[in-house]
Amino acid sequence: MSKKVCMVVAYHPFLDARIFKKEAKSLQKKGYNVTMIVPRKNGHLFDIDGTPFTKSFRNKVFTHEGIKIVTYDSESCRNHLNKVLNTEDVWEKQGFNNPLTKLAIQEDADIYHTHEYLSLFAGIGIKRLIKKRKGKHVKLIYDSHELTPDPLDPRYSEEKRKILEQKLLYMLEEVDYIITVSDSIKSWYIAHKPNVPVEVIYNSPPLTKDYAPKKFDNAEFITCYVGNVDAKRGNKDKVIGISEICSKAIDFQFKIIGGTRFGDSFLIPKHLQNVIQLTGWVDYHSIPKHMKDADVGWIDIDDVNQSLNRDYSLPNKFFSYLNNGIPVLVNKCHEMEDFIRKHQCGFVVDKTQATAQDFADALIFLHNNKSKLTQMSQNARKVMERLYSWEKMEDRLFQIYQHLGN
Incomplete structure:
Protein backbone atom coordinates (compact mmCIF):
# COMPACT_ATOMS: atom_id res chain seq x y z
CA MET A 1 0.00 0.00 0.00
CA PRO A 205 14.46 22.60 -12.86
CA PRO A 206 14.71 19.26 -14.65
CA LEU A 207 17.54 19.15 -17.17
CA THR A 208 16.64 20.71 -20.49
CA LYS A 209 16.38 17.71 -22.82
CA ASP A 210 17.16 19.32 -26.18
CA TYR A 211 20.03 21.45 -24.89
CA ALA A 212 22.67 22.48 -27.43
CA PRO A 213 25.89 24.30 -26.40
CA LYS A 214 25.77 28.02 -27.07
CA LYS A 215 28.02 29.52 -29.73
CA PHE A 216 27.60 33.23 -28.92
CA ASP A 217 28.05 34.11 -32.58
CA ASN A 218 24.89 36.18 -33.12
CA ALA A 219 25.26 39.88 -33.76
CA GLU A 220 22.45 40.57 -31.28
CA PHE A 221 23.29 40.33 -27.56
CA ILE A 222 20.29 39.21 -25.49
CA THR A 223 19.99 39.61 -21.74
CA CYS A 224 17.24 37.54 -20.18
CA TYR A 225 15.21 37.99 -16.98
CA VAL A 226 12.71 35.42 -15.67
CA GLY A 227 9.98 36.22 -13.16
CA ASN A 228 8.06 39.11 -11.69
CA VAL A 229 8.55 42.72 -12.65
CA ASP A 230 7.01 44.61 -9.75
CA ALA A 231 7.86 46.86 -6.82
CA LYS A 232 9.95 44.14 -5.15
CA ARG A 233 11.62 42.25 -8.02
CA GLY A 234 12.77 42.85 -11.57
CA ASN A 235 13.26 46.58 -11.04
CA LYS A 236 11.52 48.27 -13.99
CA ASP A 237 13.68 51.39 -13.83
CA LYS A 238 16.86 49.31 -13.99
CA VAL A 239 15.54 47.30 -16.93
CA ILE A 240 14.89 50.56 -18.77
CA GLY A 241 18.23 52.06 -17.66
CA ILE A 242 20.26 49.00 -18.69
CA SER A 243 18.46 48.87 -22.04
CA GLU A 244 19.03 52.59 -22.61
CA ILE A 245 22.78 52.36 -21.99
CA CYS A 246 23.48 49.03 -23.71
CA SER A 247 21.42 49.71 -26.84
CA LYS A 248 23.57 52.77 -27.54
CA ALA A 249 26.79 50.73 -27.35
CA ILE A 250 25.91 47.30 -28.79
CA ASP A 251 23.14 45.47 -30.68
CA PHE A 252 21.14 44.75 -27.52
CA GLN A 253 17.87 43.12 -26.49
CA PHE A 254 16.37 42.72 -23.00
CA LYS A 255 14.04 39.72 -22.91
CA ILE A 256 11.65 39.35 -19.96
CA ILE A 257 10.04 35.93 -19.51
CA GLY A 258 7.15 36.60 -17.14
CA GLY A 259 6.60 40.24 -16.30
CA THR A 260 3.93 42.08 -14.40
CA ARG A 261 1.49 40.44 -12.06
CA PHE A 262 -2.29 40.63 -12.38
CA GLY A 263 -3.48 44.24 -12.17
CA ASP A 264 -0.04 45.78 -12.75
CA SER A 265 1.57 47.19 -15.90
CA PHE A 266 4.99 47.93 -17.37
CA LEU A 267 5.07 50.94 -19.68
CA ILE A 268 8.07 50.68 -22.00
CA PRO A 269 9.32 54.01 -23.43
CA LYS A 270 8.53 54.27 -27.13
CA HIS A 271 12.17 54.44 -28.22
CA LEU A 272 12.90 51.16 -26.35
CA GLN A 273 9.92 49.14 -27.51
CA ASN A 274 12.10 47.30 -30.03
CA VAL A 275 14.75 46.68 -27.36
CA ILE A 276 12.71 45.36 -24.41
CA GLN A 277 10.73 42.22 -25.23
CA LEU A 278 7.98 40.92 -22.94
CA THR A 279 6.94 37.30 -23.52
CA GLY A 280 4.33 37.37 -20.76
CA TRP A 281 3.87 34.45 -18.39
CA VAL A 282 4.60 31.12 -20.02
CA ASP A 283 4.13 27.48 -19.04
CA TYR A 284 6.81 26.26 -16.63
CA HIS A 285 7.99 23.54 -19.01
CA SER A 286 8.33 25.95 -21.95
CA ILE A 287 10.78 28.30 -20.19
CA PRO A 288 13.86 26.62 -21.79
CA LYS A 289 12.42 27.25 -25.27
CA HIS A 290 12.08 30.96 -24.51
CA MET A 291 15.65 31.07 -23.18
CA LYS A 292 17.35 29.49 -26.18
CA ASP A 293 18.55 32.77 -27.68
CA ALA A 294 19.66 34.39 -24.39
CA ASP A 295 23.33 35.22 -23.81
CA VAL A 296 23.20 36.31 -20.15
CA GLY A 297 20.68 35.86 -17.32
CA TRP A 298 20.17 38.88 -15.05
CA ILE A 299 19.38 38.86 -11.32
CA ASP A 300 19.30 42.02 -9.22
CA ILE A 301 19.33 41.43 -5.46
CA ASP A 302 18.77 44.99 -4.29
CA ASP A 303 18.99 46.24 -0.67
CA VAL A 304 20.78 43.06 0.33
CA ASN A 305 21.70 44.46 3.76
CA GLN A 306 18.02 44.76 4.64
CA SER A 307 17.33 41.05 4.39
CA LEU A 308 19.27 37.92 5.22
CA ASN A 309 17.00 35.96 2.89
CA ARG A 310 18.09 38.02 -0.07
CA ASP A 311 21.74 37.44 0.83
CA TYR A 312 21.05 33.70 1.23
CA SER A 313 18.86 33.28 -1.84
CA LEU A 314 19.33 30.89 -4.75
CA PRO A 315 16.15 31.62 -6.72
CA ASN A 316 14.41 29.51 -9.38
CA LYS A 317 15.66 31.78 -12.16
CA PHE A 318 19.29 31.30 -11.08
CA PHE A 319 19.12 27.58 -11.80
CA SER A 320 16.97 28.07 -14.90
CA TYR A 321 19.71 30.17 -16.44
CA LEU A 322 22.44 27.66 -15.56
CA ASN A 323 20.31 24.76 -16.80
CA ASN A 324 20.24 26.34 -20.24
CA GLY A 325 23.94 27.21 -20.30
CA ILE A 326 23.27 30.90 -19.67
CA PRO A 327 25.90 32.67 -17.53
CA VAL A 328 24.38 34.59 -14.61
CA LEU A 329 24.96 38.30 -13.97
CA VAL A 330 24.20 39.33 -10.38
CA ASN A 331 25.22 41.98 -7.87
CA LYS A 332 27.18 41.10 -4.73
CA CYS A 333 25.26 38.70 -2.46
CA HIS A 334 26.61 35.85 -0.38
CA GLU A 335 25.05 32.65 -1.71
CA MET A 336 24.95 33.33 -5.46
CA GLU A 337 28.34 35.02 -5.38
CA ASP A 338 29.90 31.96 -3.71
CA PHE A 339 28.24 29.63 -6.21
CA ILE A 340 29.36 31.66 -9.24
CA ARG A 341 32.92 32.03 -8.04
CA LYS A 342 33.14 28.32 -7.16
CA HIS A 343 31.79 27.08 -10.49
CA GLN A 344 32.93 29.99 -12.73
CA CYS A 345 29.47 30.20 -14.30
CA GLY A 346 28.70 33.91 -14.28
CA PHE A 347 29.77 37.43 -13.39
CA VAL A 348 29.36 39.27 -10.07
CA VAL A 349 29.15 43.06 -9.97
CA ASP A 350 31.15 43.91 -6.85
CA LYS A 351 28.46 46.08 -5.25
CA THR A 352 25.59 45.13 -2.96
CA GLN A 353 23.49 47.86 -4.56
CA ALA A 354 24.35 47.95 -8.25
CA THR A 355 23.03 50.63 -10.57
CA ALA A 356 21.80 50.26 -14.14
CA GLN A 357 25.19 51.66 -15.22
CA ASP A 358 27.03 48.99 -13.19
CA PHE A 359 25.04 46.19 -14.82
CA ALA A 360 25.33 47.76 -18.28
CA ASP A 361 29.12 48.02 -17.94
CA ALA A 362 29.25 44.31 -17.02
CA LEU A 363 27.04 43.33 -19.98
CA ILE A 364 29.14 45.31 -22.45
CA PHE A 365 32.27 43.70 -21.00
CA LEU A 366 30.77 40.21 -21.46
CA HIS A 367 29.64 41.09 -24.99
CA ASN A 368 33.23 42.00 -25.81
CA ASN A 369 34.64 38.81 -24.22
CA LYS A 370 32.82 35.99 -25.98
CA SER A 371 35.47 33.37 -25.16
CA LYS A 372 34.99 34.06 -21.44
CA LEU A 373 31.22 33.92 -21.89
CA THR A 374 31.52 30.60 -23.74
CA GLN A 375 33.52 29.03 -20.90
CA MET A 376 31.03 30.31 -18.31
CA SER A 377 28.21 28.81 -20.36
CA GLN A 378 29.88 25.41 -20.54
CA ASN A 379 30.59 25.45 -16.81
CA ALA A 380 26.97 26.38 -16.06
CA ARG A 381 25.50 23.44 -17.94
CA LYS A 382 28.09 20.95 -16.65
CA VAL A 383 27.46 21.82 -13.01
CA MET A 384 23.71 21.36 -13.50
CA GLU A 385 24.26 17.98 -15.12
CA ARG A 386 26.68 16.86 -12.44
CA LEU A 387 25.19 18.25 -9.22
CA TYR A 388 22.18 20.52 -9.25
Whole structure:
Protein backbone atom coordinates (compact mmCIF):
# COMPACT_ATOMS: atom_id res chain seq x y z
CA MET A 1 0.00 0.00 0.00
CA SER A 2 1.44 3.39 -1.02
CA LYS A 3 2.24 5.98 1.60
CA LYS A 4 -0.08 8.98 1.70
CA VAL A 5 1.42 12.47 1.61
CA CYS A 6 -0.41 15.70 2.42
CA MET A 7 1.09 19.03 1.32
CA VAL A 8 -0.11 21.75 3.72
CA VAL A 9 -0.07 25.22 2.16
CA ALA A 10 -0.91 28.55 3.82
CA TYR A 11 -0.39 31.08 1.03
CA HIS A 12 1.56 29.78 -1.99
CA PRO A 13 -0.44 29.38 -5.26
CA PHE A 14 -1.43 25.78 -5.81
CA LEU A 15 0.56 25.61 -9.08
CA ASP A 16 3.73 26.81 -7.36
CA ALA A 17 6.77 25.49 -9.24
CA ARG A 18 8.46 24.02 -6.18
CA ILE A 19 5.42 22.59 -4.40
CA PHE A 20 3.26 21.33 -7.27
CA LYS A 21 5.43 21.10 -10.40
CA LYS A 22 8.42 19.52 -8.70
CA GLU A 23 7.85 18.02 -5.25
CA ALA A 24 4.23 16.84 -5.54
CA LYS A 25 4.65 15.54 -9.10
CA SER A 26 7.93 13.78 -8.25
CA LEU A 27 6.39 12.06 -5.23
CA GLN A 28 3.39 11.03 -7.32
CA LYS A 29 5.76 9.56 -9.93
CA LYS A 30 7.52 7.62 -7.17
CA GLY A 31 4.22 6.02 -6.18
CA TYR A 32 3.11 8.19 -3.27
CA ASN A 33 -0.56 9.16 -2.94
CA VAL A 34 -0.36 12.97 -2.86
CA THR A 35 -2.96 15.48 -1.67
CA MET A 36 -2.52 19.25 -1.43
CA ILE A 37 -4.52 21.45 0.95
CA VAL A 38 -4.40 24.91 -0.65
CA PRO A 39 -5.92 28.35 0.07
CA ARG A 40 -8.50 30.32 -1.85
CA LYS A 41 -8.49 34.09 -1.48
CA ASN A 42 -11.81 35.84 -1.95
CA GLY A 43 -13.13 32.53 -3.24
CA HIS A 44 -10.49 32.08 -5.96
CA LEU A 45 -7.37 30.07 -6.65
CA PHE A 46 -4.67 31.99 -8.46
CA ASP A 47 -2.27 31.41 -11.31
CA ILE A 48 1.45 32.00 -10.80
CA ASP A 49 1.16 35.64 -11.99
CA GLY A 50 -1.64 36.40 -9.52
CA THR A 51 -4.48 36.10 -12.05
CA PRO A 52 -7.58 34.63 -10.36
CA PHE A 53 -9.08 31.51 -11.92
CA THR A 54 -12.69 32.51 -12.48
CA LYS A 55 -13.91 29.76 -14.83
CA SER A 56 -11.84 26.78 -13.73
CA PHE A 57 -10.85 25.05 -10.49
CA ARG A 58 -14.14 26.07 -8.91
CA ASN A 59 -14.86 22.85 -6.99
CA LYS A 60 -13.76 22.65 -3.39
CA VAL A 61 -12.11 19.31 -4.12
CA PHE A 62 -10.75 18.30 -7.52
CA THR A 63 -7.93 16.37 -9.17
CA HIS A 64 -5.31 18.12 -11.32
CA GLU A 65 -2.66 16.10 -13.15
CA GLY A 66 -3.26 13.21 -10.79
CA ILE A 67 -2.85 15.27 -7.61
CA LYS A 68 -5.86 15.63 -5.30
CA ILE A 69 -6.46 19.30 -4.49
CA VAL A 70 -8.53 20.24 -1.42
CA THR A 71 -9.27 23.95 -1.06
CA TYR A 72 -10.22 26.19 1.85
CA ASP A 73 -10.89 29.91 2.35
CA SER A 74 -7.72 31.56 3.64
CA GLU A 75 -9.78 34.28 5.35
CA SER A 76 -11.29 31.64 7.63
CA CYS A 77 -7.84 30.61 8.90
CA ARG A 78 -5.99 33.89 9.33
CA ASN A 79 -6.99 34.66 12.94
CA HIS A 80 -6.50 31.06 14.05
CA LEU A 81 -3.04 30.65 12.52
CA ASN A 82 -1.90 33.98 13.95
CA LYS A 83 -2.39 32.43 17.42
CA VAL A 84 1.10 31.00 16.90
CA LEU A 85 2.31 34.07 18.81
CA ASN A 86 0.14 33.23 21.82
CA THR A 87 0.69 30.79 24.67
CA GLU A 88 0.36 27.06 24.18
CA ASP A 89 -3.04 26.82 25.87
CA VAL A 90 -4.36 29.26 23.23
CA TRP A 91 -2.81 27.05 20.53
CA GLU A 92 -4.82 24.06 21.74
CA LYS A 93 -8.11 25.93 22.27
CA GLN A 94 -8.09 28.32 19.29
CA GLY A 95 -5.02 28.07 17.04
CA PHE A 96 -5.57 24.51 15.80
CA ASN A 97 -9.31 24.98 15.37
CA ASN A 98 -9.13 26.06 11.72
CA PRO A 99 -10.16 24.66 8.31
CA LEU A 100 -6.59 24.04 7.09
CA THR A 101 -5.76 21.84 10.07
CA LYS A 102 -9.14 20.09 10.04
CA LEU A 103 -9.04 19.27 6.31
CA ALA A 104 -5.48 17.99 6.58
CA ILE A 105 -6.41 15.72 9.49
CA GLN A 106 -9.31 14.31 7.45
CA GLU A 107 -6.80 13.13 4.82
CA ASP A 108 -5.28 10.79 7.42
CA ALA A 109 -1.88 10.96 5.71
CA ASP A 110 1.35 9.33 6.81
CA ILE A 111 3.58 12.32 6.08
CA TYR A 112 2.56 16.01 6.29
CA HIS A 113 4.75 18.41 4.29
CA THR A 114 4.38 22.09 5.29
CA HIS A 115 5.71 25.04 3.29
CA GLU A 116 5.48 28.22 5.35
CA TYR A 117 5.78 29.41 8.94
CA LEU A 118 2.00 29.41 9.38
CA SER A 119 1.43 26.07 7.66
CA LEU A 120 4.10 24.67 9.99
CA PHE A 121 1.94 25.86 12.89
CA ALA A 122 -1.02 24.07 11.32
CA GLY A 123 1.25 21.03 10.96
CA ILE A 124 2.01 21.03 14.68
CA GLY A 125 -1.74 20.95 15.32
CA ILE A 126 -2.19 18.15 12.78
CA LYS A 127 0.52 16.01 14.36
CA ARG A 128 -0.69 16.55 17.92
CA LEU A 129 -4.39 16.04 17.22
CA ILE A 130 -3.92 12.88 15.13
CA LYS A 131 -1.82 11.39 17.93
CA LYS A 132 -4.40 12.43 20.54
CA ARG A 133 -7.46 11.22 18.63
CA LYS A 134 -6.14 8.20 16.76
CA GLY A 135 -2.93 7.24 18.53
CA LYS A 136 -1.15 7.53 15.18
CA HIS A 137 2.34 9.04 14.92
CA VAL A 138 2.54 10.97 11.65
CA LYS A 139 5.73 12.49 10.25
CA LEU A 140 6.08 16.26 9.80
CA ILE A 141 8.31 18.06 7.28
CA TYR A 142 9.00 21.78 7.35
CA ASP A 143 9.98 22.93 3.84
CA SER A 144 11.55 26.29 4.61
CA HIS A 145 11.49 28.22 1.31
CA GLU A 146 13.15 31.09 3.15
CA LEU A 147 14.33 31.95 6.65
CA THR A 148 11.30 33.05 8.70
CA PRO A 149 11.66 35.19 10.67
CA ASP A 150 14.47 36.91 8.82
CA PRO A 151 16.78 38.33 11.52
CA LEU A 152 17.31 41.49 9.42
CA ASP A 153 13.76 42.00 8.12
CA PRO A 154 12.81 45.64 8.82
CA ARG A 155 9.08 44.87 8.53
CA TYR A 156 9.04 43.52 12.08
CA SER A 157 10.30 45.07 15.29
CA GLU A 158 13.22 43.39 17.02
CA GLU A 159 10.85 42.25 19.77
CA LYS A 160 8.45 40.60 17.32
CA ARG A 161 11.29 38.92 15.44
CA LYS A 162 12.51 37.50 18.75
CA ILE A 163 9.07 36.09 19.58
CA LEU A 164 8.65 34.62 16.08
CA GLU A 165 12.06 32.95 16.35
CA GLN A 166 11.28 31.54 19.81
CA LYS A 167 8.02 30.05 18.50
CA LEU A 168 9.79 28.63 15.44
CA LEU A 169 12.48 26.92 17.50
CA TYR A 170 9.82 25.49 19.80
CA MET A 171 7.79 24.14 16.86
CA LEU A 172 10.89 22.59 15.31
CA GLU A 173 11.11 20.25 18.32
CA GLU A 174 8.15 18.39 16.79
CA VAL A 175 9.44 18.42 13.20
CA ASP A 176 10.88 15.19 11.79
CA TYR A 177 12.80 16.73 8.89
CA ILE A 178 13.67 20.23 7.67
CA ILE A 179 14.06 20.90 3.95
CA THR A 180 15.41 24.23 2.78
CA VAL A 181 16.72 25.96 -0.35
CA SER A 182 20.31 27.06 0.31
CA ASP A 183 23.34 25.96 2.29
CA SER A 184 23.40 29.16 4.35
CA ILE A 185 19.84 28.61 5.55
CA LYS A 186 20.72 24.97 6.29
CA SER A 187 23.65 26.18 8.42
CA TRP A 188 21.29 28.45 10.38
CA TYR A 189 19.03 25.51 11.22
CA ILE A 190 21.94 23.27 12.17
CA ALA A 191 23.30 25.96 14.49
CA HIS A 192 19.93 26.45 16.19
CA LYS A 193 18.46 22.91 16.06
CA PRO A 194 21.29 20.41 15.58
CA ASN A 195 19.04 17.51 16.63
CA VAL A 196 16.66 17.91 13.66
CA PRO A 197 17.89 16.50 10.31
CA VAL A 198 18.02 19.10 7.52
CA GLU A 199 18.61 18.81 3.79
CA VAL A 200 18.93 21.33 0.97
CA ILE A 201 16.71 20.83 -2.06
CA TYR A 202 17.59 23.60 -4.50
CA ASN A 203 14.97 25.34 -6.63
CA SER A 204 16.37 23.79 -9.77
CA PRO A 205 14.46 22.60 -12.86
CA PRO A 206 14.71 19.26 -14.65
CA LEU A 207 17.54 19.15 -17.17
CA THR A 208 16.64 20.71 -20.49
CA LYS A 209 16.38 17.71 -22.82
CA ASP A 210 17.16 19.32 -26.18
CA TYR A 211 20.03 21.45 -24.89
CA ALA A 212 22.67 22.48 -27.43
CA PRO A 213 25.89 24.30 -26.40
CA LYS A 214 25.77 28.02 -27.07
CA LYS A 215 28.02 29.52 -29.73
CA PHE A 216 27.60 33.23 -28.92
CA ASP A 217 28.05 34.11 -32.58
CA ASN A 218 24.89 36.18 -33.12
CA ALA A 219 25.26 39.88 -33.76
CA GLU A 220 22.45 40.57 -31.28
CA PHE A 221 23.29 40.33 -27.56
CA ILE A 222 20.29 39.21 -25.49
CA THR A 223 19.99 39.61 -21.74
CA CYS A 224 17.24 37.54 -20.18
CA TYR A 225 15.21 37.99 -16.98
CA VAL A 226 12.71 35.42 -15.67
CA GLY A 227 9.98 36.22 -13.16
CA ASN A 228 8.06 39.11 -11.69
CA VAL A 229 8.55 42.72 -12.65
CA ASP A 230 7.01 44.61 -9.75
CA ALA A 231 7.86 46.86 -6.82
CA LYS A 232 9.95 44.14 -5.15
CA ARG A 233 11.62 42.25 -8.02
CA GLY A 234 12.77 42.85 -11.57
CA ASN A 235 13.26 46.58 -11.04
CA LYS A 236 11.52 48.27 -13.99
CA ASP A 237 13.68 51.39 -13.83
CA LYS A 238 16.86 49.31 -13.99
CA VAL A 239 15.54 47.30 -16.93
CA ILE A 240 14.89 50.56 -18.77
CA GLY A 241 18.23 52.06 -17.66
CA ILE A 242 20.26 49.00 -18.69
CA SER A 243 18.46 48.87 -22.04
CA GLU A 244 19.03 52.59 -22.61
CA ILE A 245 22.78 52.36 -21.99
CA CYS A 246 23.48 49.03 -23.71
CA SER A 247 21.42 49.71 -26.84
CA LYS A 248 23.57 52.77 -27.54
CA ALA A 249 26.79 50.73 -27.35
CA ILE A 250 25.91 47.30 -28.79
CA ASP A 251 23.14 45.47 -30.68
CA PHE A 252 21.14 44.75 -27.52
CA GLN A 253 17.87 43.12 -26.49
CA PHE A 254 16.37 42.72 -23.00
CA LYS A 255 14.04 39.72 -22.91
CA ILE A 256 11.65 39.35 -19.96
CA ILE A 257 10.04 35.93 -19.51
CA GLY A 258 7.15 36.60 -17.14
CA GLY A 259 6.60 40.24 -16.30
CA THR A 260 3.93 42.08 -14.40
CA ARG A 261 1.49 40.44 -12.06
CA PHE A 262 -2.29 40.63 -12.38
CA GLY A 263 -3.48 44.24 -12.17
CA ASP A 264 -0.04 45.78 -12.75
CA SER A 265 1.57 47.19 -15.90
CA PHE A 266 4.99 47.93 -17.37
CA LEU A 267 5.07 50.94 -19.68
CA ILE A 268 8.07 50.68 -22.00
CA PRO A 269 9.32 54.01 -23.43
CA LYS A 270 8.53 54.27 -27.13
CA HIS A 271 12.17 54.44 -28.22
CA LEU A 272 12.90 51.16 -26.35
CA GLN A 273 9.92 49.14 -27.51
CA ASN A 274 12.10 47.30 -30.03
CA VAL A 275 14.75 46.68 -27.36
CA ILE A 276 12.71 45.36 -24.41
CA GLN A 277 10.73 42.22 -25.23
CA LEU A 278 7.98 40.92 -22.94
CA THR A 279 6.94 37.30 -23.52
CA GLY A 280 4.33 37.37 -20.76
CA TRP A 281 3.87 34.45 -18.39
CA VAL A 282 4.60 31.12 -20.02
CA ASP A 283 4.13 27.48 -19.04
CA TYR A 284 6.81 26.26 -16.63
CA HIS A 285 7.99 23.54 -19.01
CA SER A 286 8.33 25.95 -21.95
CA ILE A 287 10.78 28.30 -20.19
CA PRO A 288 13.86 26.62 -21.79
CA LYS A 289 12.42 27.25 -25.27
CA HIS A 290 12.08 30.96 -24.51
CA MET A 291 15.65 31.07 -23.18
CA LYS A 292 17.35 29.49 -26.18
CA ASP A 293 18.55 32.77 -27.68
CA ALA A 294 19.66 34.39 -24.39
CA ASP A 295 23.33 35.22 -23.81
CA VAL A 296 23.20 36.31 -20.15
CA GLY A 297 20.68 35.86 -17.32
CA TRP A 298 20.17 38.88 -15.05
CA ILE A 299 19.38 38.86 -11.32
CA ASP A 300 19.30 42.02 -9.22
CA ILE A 301 19.33 41.43 -5.46
CA ASP A 302 18.77 44.99 -4.29
CA ASP A 303 18.99 46.24 -0.67
CA VAL A 304 20.78 43.06 0.33
CA ASN A 305 21.70 44.46 3.76
CA GLN A 306 18.02 44.76 4.64
CA SER A 307 17.33 41.05 4.39
CA LEU A 308 19.27 37.92 5.22
CA ASN A 309 17.00 35.96 2.89
CA ARG A 310 18.09 38.02 -0.07
CA ASP A 311 21.74 37.44 0.83
CA TYR A 312 21.05 33.70 1.23
CA SER A 313 18.86 33.28 -1.84
CA LEU A 314 19.33 30.89 -4.75
CA PRO A 315 16.15 31.62 -6.72
CA ASN A 316 14.41 29.51 -9.38
CA LYS A 317 15.66 31.78 -12.16
CA PHE A 318 19.29 31.30 -11.08
CA PHE A 319 19.12 27.58 -11.80
CA SER A 320 16.97 28.07 -14.90
CA TYR A 321 19.71 30.17 -16.44
CA LEU A 322 22.44 27.66 -15.56
CA ASN A 323 20.31 24.76 -16.80
CA ASN A 324 20.24 26.34 -20.24
CA GLY A 325 23.94 27.21 -20.30
CA ILE A 326 23.27 30.90 -19.67
CA PRO A 327 25.90 32.67 -17.53
CA VAL A 328 24.38 34.59 -14.61
CA LEU A 329 24.96 38.30 -13.97
CA VAL A 330 24.20 39.33 -10.38
CA ASN A 331 25.22 41.98 -7.87
CA LYS A 332 27.18 41.10 -4.73
CA CYS A 333 25.26 38.70 -2.46
CA HIS A 334 26.61 35.85 -0.38
CA GLU A 335 25.05 32.65 -1.71
CA MET A 336 24.95 33.33 -5.46
CA GLU A 337 28.34 35.02 -5.38
CA ASP A 338 29.90 31.96 -3.71
CA PHE A 339 28.24 29.63 -6.21
CA ILE A 340 29.36 31.66 -9.24
CA ARG A 341 32.92 32.03 -8.04
CA LYS A 342 33.14 28.32 -7.16
CA HIS A 343 31.79 27.08 -10.49
CA GLN A 344 32.93 29.99 -12.73
CA CYS A 345 29.47 30.20 -14.30
CA GLY A 346 28.70 33.91 -14.28
CA PHE A 347 29.77 37.43 -13.39
CA VAL A 348 29.36 39.27 -10.07
CA VAL A 349 29.15 43.06 -9.97
CA ASP A 350 31.15 43.91 -6.85
CA LYS A 351 28.46 46.08 -5.25
CA THR A 352 25.59 45.13 -2.96
CA GLN A 353 23.49 47.86 -4.56
CA ALA A 354 24.35 47.95 -8.25
CA THR A 355 23.03 50.63 -10.57
CA ALA A 356 21.80 50.26 -14.14
CA GLN A 357 25.19 51.66 -15.22
CA ASP A 358 27.03 48.99 -13.19
CA PHE A 359 25.04 46.19 -14.82
CA ALA A 360 25.33 47.76 -18.28
CA ASP A 361 29.12 48.02 -17.94
CA ALA A 362 29.25 44.31 -17.02
CA LEU A 363 27.04 43.33 -19.98
CA ILE A 364 29.14 45.31 -22.45
CA PHE A 365 32.27 43.70 -21.00
CA LEU A 366 30.77 40.21 -21.46
CA HIS A 367 29.64 41.09 -24.99
CA ASN A 368 33.23 42.00 -25.81
CA ASN A 369 34.64 38.81 -24.22
CA LYS A 370 32.82 35.99 -25.98
CA SER A 371 35.47 33.37 -25.16
CA LYS A 372 34.99 34.06 -21.44
CA LEU A 373 31.22 33.92 -21.89
CA THR A 374 31.52 30.60 -23.74
CA GLN A 375 33.52 29.03 -20.90
CA MET A 376 31.03 30.31 -18.31
CA SER A 377 28.21 28.81 -20.36
CA GLN A 378 29.88 25.41 -20.54
CA ASN A 379 30.59 25.45 -16.81
CA ALA A 380 26.97 26.38 -16.06
CA ARG A 381 25.50 23.44 -17.94
CA LYS A 382 28.09 20.95 -16.65
CA VAL A 383 27.46 21.82 -13.01
CA MET A 384 23.71 21.36 -13.50
CA GLU A 385 24.26 17.98 -15.12
CA ARG A 386 26.68 16.86 -12.44
CA LEU A 387 25.19 18.25 -9.22
CA TYR A 388 22.18 20.52 -9.25
CA SER A 389 19.44 19.45 -11.69
CA TRP A 390 16.00 18.52 -10.37
CA GLU A 391 16.82 14.90 -11.12
CA LYS A 392 19.55 15.18 -8.46
CA MET A 393 17.22 17.05 -6.09
CA GLU A 394 14.52 14.46 -6.66
CA ASP A 395 16.90 11.78 -5.37
CA ARG A 396 17.39 13.84 -2.20
CA LEU A 397 13.62 14.19 -1.80
CA PHE A 398 13.09 10.46 -2.18
CA GLN A 399 15.81 9.70 0.36
CA ILE A 400 14.11 11.97 2.90
CA TYR A 401 10.75 10.29 2.34
CA GLN A 402 12.32 6.83 2.49
CA HIS A 403 13.95 7.77 5.81
CA LEU A 404 10.62 9.01 7.21
CA GLY A 405 8.81 5.92 5.99
CA ASN A 406 11.07 3.51 7.86
